[in-house]
Amino acid sequence: MIRLLLVMAPAVCIASGIGASNLIRYFTKSLRYRNTQGKMPFEVSLLGIFTVFFICCIFVFHGTIIGAEVYSNPSVIIASKN
Numbered sequence: 631m632i633r634l635l636l637v638m639a640p641a642v643c644i645a646s647g648i649g650a651s652n653l654i655r656y657f658t659k660s661l662r663y664r665n666t667q668g669k670m671p672f673e674v675s676l677l678g679i680f681t682v683f684f685i686c687c688i689f690v691f692h693g694t695i696i697g698a699e700v701y702s703n704p705s706v707i708i709a710s711k712n
Contacts, residue, residue: 635700646689653682 660675670678 650682650686654679657682 657678660670
């Protein structure tokens with residue numbers, strides 16, 4: 631499981647970065663061109679940007695806590711000695 635985490639983590643980080651970047655670009659375009667038709671209201675765009683930022687912060691916090699839990703487990707050290 632740890633090897634899978636080490637192999638897949640970079641690919642997942644790149645994919646999530648591309649997705650977050652596209653979402654932020656979409657919301658900021660809505661903020662820039664508020665007077666055109668078919669765009670979101672100002673409040674919805676701000677809420678979207680805040681939500682993306684909040685989810686990114688939770689992702690970093692979750693990754694830090696889970697990484698500390700997985701790599702500080704004594705069974706990882708014992709299993710690698712065999």
